[in-house]
Amino acid sequence: MLQAVEAVEAVPPVRRRTPGGWVSGALLSVALLASVVLAVGIGSVHVPVGDVVAVVLRRFGAGIDNVTVIDDRIVWQLRMPRIVGAAATGAGLAIAGAVLQSLTRNDLADPYLLGISGGATVGAVSVLVLGAGVAGMAGGPALSIGAFVGALGALALVLTLSTGRTGDLPPARTVLAGVAIGQICGAYTSFVVMMSGDHDAARRVLAWTMGSLAGVRWSSAVVLLVVALLALLVIVACAADLDAFAFGDSSASSLGVSIRRVRWLLMVGTALLTACLVAYTGAIGFVGLVVPHVIRLVCGPLHRRLLPLSALAGAILMIWADTAARSLVEGQEIPIGVVTAVIGAPVFAYLLRRESRTR
Amino acid sequence: MTGLKTGQMTSQGGVTVRDLSWGVRDRRILHDVSLDCPAGTVTGLLGPNGSGKTSLLHVMAGLRRPAGGSVRLGEEDVHDMSARTRARRIAVLEQHSSTNLPLTAGQVIELGRIPHRGRWPAGRQEGAEEIAEAMRLAEVTHLVDRDWQTLSGGERQRVQLARALAQQPGVLMLDEPTNHLDLAHQIDLLATVRELGLTVIAALHDLDLAAAFCDHLVVLRDGRVVAAGAPPEVLTSDLVDDVYGVEATVGTHEHSGRLHVVWHDERAR
Numbered sequence: 087m088l089q090a091v092e093a094v095e096a097v098p099p100v101r102r103r104t105p106g107g108w109v110s111g112a113l114l115s116v117a118l119l120a121s122v123v124l125a126v127g128i129g130s131v132h133v134p135v136g137d138v139v140a141v142v143l144r145r146f147g148a149g150i151d152n153v154t155v156i157d158d159r160i161v162w163q164l165r166m167p168r169i170v171g172a173a174a175t176g177a178g179l180a181i182a183g184a185v186l187q188s189l190t191r192n193d194l195a196d197p198y199l200l201g202i203s204g205g206a207t208v209g210a211v212s213v214l215v216l217g218a219g220v221a222g223m224a225g226g227p228a229l230s231i232g233a234f235v236g237a238l239g240a241l242a243l244v245l246t247l248s249t250g251r252t253g254d255l256p257p258a259r260t261v262l263a264g265v266a267i268g269q270i271c272g273a274y275t276s277f278v279v280m281m282s283g284d285h286d287a288a289r290r291v292l293a294w295t296m297g298s299l300a301g302v303r304w305s306s307a308v309v310l311l312v313v314a315l316l317a318l319l320v321i322v323a324c325a326a327d328l329d330a331f332a333f334g335d336s337s338a339s340s341l342g343v344s345i346r347r348v349r350w351l352l353m354v355g356t357a358l359l360t361a362c363l364v365a366y367t368g369a370i371g372f373v374g375l376v377v378p379h380v381i382r383l384v385c386g387p388l389h390r391r392l393l394p395l396s397a398l399a400g401a402i403l404m405i406w407a408d409t410a411a412r413s414l415v416e417g418q419e420i421p422i423g424v425v426t427a428v429i430g431a432p433v434f435a436y437l438l439r440r441e442s443r444t445r
Numbered sequence: 446m447t448g449l450k451t452g453q454m455t456s457q458g459g460v461t462v463r464d465l466s467w468g469v470r471d472r473r474i475l476h477d478v479s480l481d482c483p484a485g486t487v488t489g490l491l492g493p494n495g496s497g498k499t500s501l502l503h504v505m506a507g508l509r510r511p512a513g514g515s516v517r518l519g520e521e522d523v524h525d526m527s528a529r530t531r532a533r534r535i536a537v538l539e540q541h542s543s544t545n546l547p548l549t550a551g552q553v554i555e556l557g558r559i560p561h562r563g564r565w566p567a568g569r570q571e572g573a574e575e576i577a578e579a580m581r582l583a584e585v586t587h588l589v590d591r592d593w594q595t596l597s598g599g600e601r602q603r604v605q606l607a608r609a610l611a612q613q614p615g616v617l618m619l620d621e622p623t624n625h626l627d628l629a630h631q632i633d634l635l636a637t638v639r640e641l642g643l644t645v646i647a648a649l650h651d652l653d654l655a656a657a658f659c660d661h662l663v664v665l666r667d668g669r670v671v672a673a674g675a676p677p678e679v680l681t682s683d684l685v686d687d688v689y690g691v692e693a694t695v696g697t698h699e700h701s702g703r704l705h706v707v708w709h710d711e712r713a714r
Contacts, residue, residue: 191545323564330559332544339508341612342532342560387546 176404204271209236557611
């Protein structure tokens with residue numbers, strides 16, 4: 087026995103290089119603030135950082151009067167709501183992805199796991215194509231409402247299919263139910279778009295499925311921000327419960343977690359969060375899948391760190407993705423889903439490669 | 446069939462199981478199981494594969510709700526406790542534990558503090574002493590910074606034992622804890638657990654180890670208790686033949702004085 091212990095101690099302990107949670111949090115917070123200020127200045131009209139700060143300070147009641155009406159309009163009315171909306175959406179998608187990956191113990195889980203994107207697309211398509219004939223129906227609010235209702239409908243179907251007799255939501259069955267409902271929604275969407283014979287509608291549907299923050303004004307940005315912050319608060323309160331799932335259901339249960347209640351609360355909660363985000367921005371991919379993995383690789387898998395850091399990183403990634411989407415091509419919007427994939431995939435590939443070399 | 450000692454006094458902290466039944470869908474797996482695990486003693490659950498040892502442990506630990514009967518810890522029904530209260534009093538060491546997360550051994554052990562912690566972080570040092578003590582008892586202090594994925598089977602089992610002890614339970618339930626361990630580690634683990642003075646209930650396969658480290662043995666077959674009592678009363682050649690279908694001689698070792706089981710089978714060399 088003694089020999090065995092000595093043999094083990096001869097191996098130098100492998101220290102995991104994880105930066106401290108507070109340090110990473112502080113760095114990311116500063117980066118988020120800097121991203122907001124810098125991204126607001128970027129666009130067809132460049133606004134210097136000093137002017138951006140002046141506009142924002144004046145809006146918050148500081149006695150500054152050297153702000154031009156044009157600057158105020160560009161910074162505060164046009165760009166700021168979009169950036170706030172982007173940050174909230176990125177943060178929300180990242181934490182939803184982190185939670186669903188942990189609860190289902192599935193690395194491929196993303197915020198759209200429970201059929202949310204498929205359902206939202208059905209709702210959006212119904213408004214875009216079928217409602218186009220009705221005067222005023224194709225506008226922003228109707229689209230959001232349609233998408234939200236569609237997402238809730240799909241969620242209800244998935245829950246009906248997968249909830250067991252005892253009220254449990256077994257991850258495997260839930261994932262499969264999500265896939266099934268997603269397929270049905272996809273079939274409906276293709277059918278309606280092909281049958282409508284309206285090329286413009288088809289284009290708009292395609293654009294919607296790849297996501298865009300172009301329609302976000304202050305009213306929607308505030309809703310997105312409140313929803314994301316509320317979700318973050320609830321989910322961070324469950325951080326220890328999520329940690330307890332590391333070794334599976336039985337282990338979580340023996341650590342005092344009411345697994346049925348926690349899984350239901352968090353799965354339905356993240357689905358509602360995602361439905362709200364999708365309603366305003368469309369189904370933006372990649373952020374919810376990749377950001378939690380990146381943070382796990384850098385800062386470890388414990389949720390009291392993972393969740394806030396994922397939220398910050400998701401917000402930053404989304405701000406820059408949206409900035410690229412609106413400013414890279416003059417006079418045209420690139421779908422933001424394309425940008426998130428182009429930025430996110432190489433970062434993810436690099437980290438995976440680094441991980442596979444060290445382990 | 447050795448009769449079960451009923452009407453035994455259960456001191457505070459002992460586990461009492463009465464007429465417990467449990468099943469999955471229509472299949473009944475445990476039938477009217479009754480047993481007593483007095484406080485501070487080690488009870489071994491024996492029985493062939495599929496006899497219901499793991500199911501019984503899970504129901505006794507409160508992880509599954511019984512179809513009938515009760516499990517009491519002291520005076521309280523385990524299934525009426527909140528999950529959190531239960532986790533502070535009963536810790537479980539699973540037969541096999543795996544994760545795909547990049548956790549360190551120290552982080553795994555810290556999971557044992559979850560039932561004692563509040564929703565919001567209350568400072569880093571919560572439970573630091575308890576964790577240090579648990580690591581010392583399980584002899585894993587030197588592993589604290591190691592990556593869980595790089596640990597051997599025996600190290601993992603000891604780290605999980607430390608996690609269970611960090612819960613500061615009164616009752617420790619072990620499901621075939623010696624499964625992946627070599628002989629030295631098997632003896633070491635059971636000796637450690639025995640010295641803790643907790644109420645221990647362990648499903649075991651090795652009859653010699655069970656006889657050496659348990660105060661009581663309970664033998665299950667097809668979800669029913671077929672024998673219970675002190676090791677010499679329970680472990681007889683008739684019982685081994687009856688329950689496992691293996692011919693055996695049960696004797697006392699001449700040097701150690703311990704009970705040991707020697708089996709016979711014409712297919713063996």
